[in-house]
Amino acid sequence: MAKSFKPKKDRSGKPNPRGPKPKSAPEPPSEVDMRLNKYLAHCGVASRRQAAEMIKAGRVAVNGSVQAEPGYQIQQGDEVTLDGNKLQPATRMVYLLMNKPKDVLSTVKDEKGRRTVIDLLAGKVIERVFPVGRLDRDTTGLILLTNDGDLAERMTHPRYKMKKVYNATLNSPLTKADLQKVRDGLELEDGPVKVNWIEYLSADKKQEISLEISVGRNRIVRRIFEHLGYEVTKLDRVYLGGLTKKDLKRGWWRPLTDQEVIMLKHFSRQA
Template sequence: MIKPRRQNESTDGDQERLQRYLARAELGSRRSSEKLILEGRVCVNNQVVTQLGTKVSPGIDKVTCDGKLVTPSDSLVYIMLHKPAGVLTTLSDPRGRPIISDLLPSEGLPRLFPVGRLDYQTEGLVLLTNDGALAYGLMHPSFEIEREYLAKVRGCPTLANLAKLKAGVVSDGEKLWATQANIVTRGASSAWLKLVVHQGRYHEIRRLCDAIGYPVLQLQRVRIGPLVLGKLAKGCWRRLNLGELASIRRVVGLRTA
């Protein structure tokens, strides 16, 4: 069985049946793709799958057949987007709330999937792609991809408080820590912090700050690995340039597409 997804990973609305995915990757018809699955020749996230009802998230799950990576024949696309607060990092929502695909044009792009998620009120850098190998690598904990955030917190943490974040805190039974924790600006009743993490835990920054008694008021992700949000305006997107693409693929051990 495929391992259940964490709360911050893709939902059923972002998924498709494995045999359809294989057919789109030109491995044959759906019927012949079903045969590949039943013969145990297909793996999802390095686990053999033999159940025909299995669903996968294109651009998120790593699918292989006979040990070779399987990617649908759509052209690979890589987009950087500045997500505003009040938008879900998903491709569907039964409650009709704004979703990240609302910020993309309705035509001219293949179906893209966000790599990881930002919570509803968090803004900042989101990478969208249909490159499943890249998405898998960026989310796999073994690569320890850095994520950098700017967090406005209630109150003004001391250097001792920041040292606790770097030493590690326990939240809901999990140890969390920041590899970097610095004060950017300090006000009368709040402060802006720069925090760098690489674990990819659910609501990681908010939980870190709560653990030292300084709740987050505003949160923005400004970097994923070598990708920097820069001056991209809220709600806007652009394709990665060749240098950015080479650098983000390099950190997960992939050649430039």
């Protein structure tokens, strides 16, 4: 059973479920004259693009009326709800790094009752957070959870090319010819794709591959190898925008340090 982060104690000796407060955390945004999708992002619901999809789906209401336009301007005093639940802007930015186990969904909740990354927080985080991007249910490794919608937007936007490293195990050894094909770039059904680098994890185990990629398309690593006739039997994300799995056991999570938050924001601004 996956274990969760054990909160440190504050000066009073009582557990502090909030974790350390990042010095780099921005001040809460003003509610005046803000686009509706940006407001949802500041409430820790999702990135602006994901929030726009929620709005278009009719899940958001302003002052009791469904508002389907992401660009609708919120005014001070407006009441905004998502699925009937009132939203409030986040008063503190939270950044959590999780080593996701297999068979856990990268979503806030699941209609079928399956375990999600939020369930692994075990109620120890007061703020509303959401996963940045997605890992397949069968994929393990690093995923960021936050209520910083602006950072999530930059990390998932194709323009910023966030670097990610995966270790993959294939159902059969990857030939040198196919390794070179991946290096040269492939044409998939949804367009061309090229990795930053790819290599064997060891000379005598050519079923085990490591690669770095900045593309964020759905199931992209699995589809690269499926295109060449291989099946990915195991996939683990070991690096995310400068963050690694060091000292983070499977199923565990931890707050980012101030320095890591600054680094992540720096990497996500590089186009």
